[in-house]
Amino acid sequence: MVPFRKMHGLGNDFVVLDARRSDLPITPHRAAAIADRRFGVGCDQFILLEPGAEGADVFMRIRNPDGSEAGACGNATRCIASLVAAEAGKDRVVVRTVAGDLPVERLPDNLWRADMGPARLGWREVPLAREVDTLHLPIGAGPVADPAACSMGNPHATFFVRDLAALDLAAIGPVLEHDPIFPERANIGFVQVLSPEHIRLAVWERGAGLTLACGSGACAALVNAARRGLTGRRATVTLPGGDLVIEWREDGHVLMTGPVATAFTGEIDLEAYPA
Numbered sequence: 001m002v003p004f005r006k007m008h009g010l011g012n013d014f015v016v017l018d019a020r021r022s023d024l025p026i027t028p029h030r031a032a033a034i035a036d037r038r039f040g041v042g043c044d045q046f047i048l049l050e051p052g053a054e055g056a057d058v059f060m061r062i063r064n065p066d067g068s069e070a071g072a073c074g075n076a077t078r079c080i081a082s083l084v085a086a087e088a089g090k091d092r093v094v095v096r097t098v099a100g101d102l103p104v105e106r107l108p109d110n111l112w113r114a115d116m117g118p119a120r121l122g123w124r125e126v127p128l129a130r131e132v133d134t135l136h137l138p139i140g141a142g143p144v145a146d147p148a149a150c151s152m153g154n155p156h157a158t159f160f161v162r163d164l165a166a167l168d169l170a171a172i173g174p175v176l177e178h179d180p181i182f183p184e185r186a187n188i189g190f191v192q193v194l195s196p197e198h199i200r201l202a203v204w205e206r207g208a209g210l211t212l213a214c215g216s217g218a219c220a221a222l223v224n225a226a227r228r229g230l231t232g233r234r235a236t237v238t239l240p241g242g243d244l245v246i247e248w249r250e251d252g253h254v255l256m257t258g259p260v261a262t263a264f265t266g267e268i269d270l271e272a273y274p275a
């Protein structure tokens with residue numbers, strides 16, 4: 001039996017397994033089976049902790065429920081930082097991901113602020129399948145069109161809409177996620193601008209579908225809104241699960257502040273899940 005921790009950031013939830021002291025036989029297929037909401041524990045992302053290396057407190061490997069690996073997960077970054085910080089008795093830690101090292105610090109009231117690294121704005125960095133102005137992609141579905149795109153270590157497209165509640169996200173989300181302009185698919189954000197300091201966001205996540213919150217999606221949404229002149233470089237992002245505060249710093253790095261939570265702990269028999 002292997003212990004796991006069930007955590008979430010604003011309801012974007014994770015099953016966390018710890019392979020820092022001994023390797024665990026985790027395959028993409030087994031991660032997907034554990035992430036299944038009926039046949040497994042269930043989660044939006046499966047998180048595997050691996051040994052940090054020089055300069056990082058932990059390595060965080062991120063998999064979606066379809067087994068695909070992701071380069072960023074903002075909500076999990078805060079959760080894992082809080083876990084490692086508590087173990088080490090520290091208030092600042094560095095979480096290493098395939099996309100880079102993310103410094104995270106504890107703030108009052110159970111809030112954690114992560115430096116999610118620089119927003120990547122070039123078409124090759126998103127990535128896109130061909131050279132396109134990343135401020136205006138020539139794609140759409142149903143009533144939405146003309147998104148902006150950037151990468152936070154994972155690909156994001158952001159559509160700006162008048163009324164978020166009027167959209168059938170379950171219908172248009174998967175069509176846009178798989179648009180051929182995204183060779184690695186993309187996370188699809190839908191933004192309703194409430195003011196220059198406040199946006200509402202819903203995200204159809206790559207490999208996961210609609211989630212209650214998406215940290216890297218909130219970072220991408222603020223960056224894309226600011227690039228379009230719709231907000232300043234700092235705003236509250238209201239997602240279905242709650243609020244994140246996002247700041248796009250002058251040096252290009254994006255700071256994300258939000259809560260963390262542990263829902264429960266348990267243990268699973270890995271051999272009971274297909275490899």
Ligand SMILES: N[C@H](CCC[C@H](N)C(=O)O)C(=O)O
Nearest residue numbers: 070073074075154206215216
């Ligand atoms: N579905 C995303 C990974 C999880 C991102 C999200 N849960 C967050 O908090 O950033 C992707 O495939 O890039």
